[in-house]
Amino acid sequence: PGGELEAELRIMAENTLETLPKLVREFKLHAALEEVLQLVRRANKYMEQTEPWKLAKSDLASAGTALWHVLEIFRLAATLLSPVIPGKIDNLLHQLGLDQGHLQLAWGVLPAGIQTRTAEVLFPRQEYIQEISQETEQSMDKPSEQITTAPAIDSPAQASDPTQPNNPAPEPIPGVLQIGIDDFAKVQLRVAEVVEAERVPKTDKLLRLVVDLGDERRQIVAGVASWYEPEQLLGKQIVIVANLKPVKLRGVESHGMLLAAKSEGKLSVLTPMGEVATGASIS
Template sequence: MKFFITTAIDYPTSSPHLGHAYEKICADAIARFWRLRGAKVHFSTGTDEHGLKIQRTAEREGKTPQELVDERSSEFRRMCEELGISYDDFIRTTEERHLKVVEELVRKLQEKGEIYRGRYEGFYCTECETYYSQEELVEGKCPVHGIKTEWVSEEGYFFKMGKYRERILEHLKNHPEFLEPEGRRNEILRRLEEPLRDLCISRSGFSWGIPLPGLEGYILYVWVDALMNYLTTAGYPGKTFEEIWPPDLHLIGKDISWHHSVIWTSLLLALDLPLPKKIFVHGFITYKGEKLSKSRGVTLDPLHFARTYSPDALRYFLLREVSFGQDGSFSEEALRTRLKEELVGNLGNFVHRVLTFTWNHFEGKVPEGKVDPSLEREVASCAEETGRLMEGLRLHQALERVMLLAKTGNEYFQGKRPWEAIKVRRGEAADCLFNSLNLVKCLSILLFPFLPFTSQKMAHMLGVEVKEWKQAYTFDLKPGHPIEKPEILFRVVEAEPAGSTLRAEEFEKVDLRVAEVVRAERVQGSEKMVRLELRLPEGNRTVMAGIGKSYSPEELVGKR
């Protein structure tokens, strides 16, 4: 059994924000689940590195486009590593393997007569690298980003996308599972009620992109380039491709549902390639009522929260708080509350009580005990139900169900009162700990897709390996099996107390913050000035500092 899952590839014009992290975390939970179920998983993510916006951003920062994407792509990769994202392939669209695939695919489209020369006139948003008609604009601005578009009028090359309208409509209607949730599918169906225009797939006037084969002076439209990454990561056109194509799941944000369900689908139809089995559209992460957006300056640094509260605390909050497929609001206060009440108070409390009691009263070994059939049935029921929920992409409900089992464990342990039984009825205490330890083992399996660091820590303390989902169905820890010394899984993180009021009137106006220097470079032509990129909770910020005579740029990176 194979399972091929992809995220969208990110546009690295700035550092990753919490919305990028959310998509990767969700995809990772799904990939880890299917690995436990025995599937041969291919999980791809990466960065989309061509286009006009990349070139303009690089020019503003005094860098080449390649230097810019090299720096920023490494930030996205670091985010994945720190958050435990278990990708199998991190693809960059500037890689040679991708350039070769794109050139071959475009030539195939040319040979099949799918591309013709014409004239394009319309509006272009450089933020999402998308063409819009006058009717699609909202008050003259991009309907997604709310910024001014550029009028483009140029000779170019078009892909005959319009002729695939009926086939796309038929597929959406006959295969409702192809595009979910239902509301997103209905949006696309409504848009397809209108005629579908052919797609301009060329740009001129800039150089940072993949040249259109045989057509000097034209760059391939970045969205065609980007969408083809899925074929590259699948190993097109080799044996690996035949084994894993089509994707079982494209996981994307709602701002690019049209690009995937219509543009990508029509390209695959034109190339006579099988369509993805499912495109699932997740919602946005909002902060104080606004969508996280680089262009609007509404960003939150995921690594700040992962380092402050732990990667699994952040993963837990996003997976548990947000109904998968809907928008979800981020609040640091809500994160602290879930950490304190659910991870520390429920899960962490149960695991620590059980392991500590075993360590103190049973020499750190699983005691002789009888299986509690009703508790074992409850665990098996949880594993079965959680599996069905994960198959149905109801991630938040699946995690809720597992945490309900942790609550059941707490109630079981509290009800058996082994601290009293150990004094006069040692056998009862042993039964309680035997069953509780096995329940902790089952939780370590069930939590692995969601909280991989915590799951592995639990498994290590129990001296077991997380290998397959069916481990969660049975109480198979044997009497005498040794456990490691218990460790705390989570710690409460309190809000920083407000500082005392300062009396100096002017100083009250100063906004003082602690920031980490993530990048530093000298300003050309100046001995004093250094350009610093600072990491703040709300996102990265670039500032200039006259400290070049006192510090080298290398000394400053990592300083706070």
């Protein structure tokens, strides 16, 4: 049941089921895993589009249809990932109210009216948080006079010289703006395939590209026209910054930035060394 969105979701799921065995046979395991992640991302986008939590207030049947499709994607993802992370998949099946018998490579296996259980985080960012919390609680239970801090001593020379800092900070690199790992983690780099390319009118430097990210298509403007003809980029996989704020360049909206290397007057667009799934994340 459902409309165009549901049909699109089912087609993507069936395509994934068809594509994955070939990737596994060719030992392209990273690409295979990325295909599964793309399917999960599409289910997440479908949730945002259908908003079943709002539908439940006025159209319970439509809300049920939306939730069934999302849970069916989760079941398929669990089936595909079960050889890779069996322990996590057992937890997921339990939360979905399913068992090993539901791990089938087919669409439509999820029973209607399934009763899910209380959800738990399967992949916490720091799985040791609970251990740290327990240690903290134990420390808080101790009398304050029993809690002491010992200075860190890295070497005998440091021990004999009280003026030497215990943990000297690394020297900054001259002329380099350094960022922390948290700053870098904010940048979303993804592989995109160029499906349209043309010159931006009245400029010699800009190309308008339409790129496929697997779960969406978007337009970007790239200043590479001095080095590339539009047809040279068609069908190529490139790397883009996917979470830049949109900007207008010569009146054309750009929703991302193409990455390229430039040296001695030459420019080369960055591309993956091997074939990867369109939309793959780069880390």
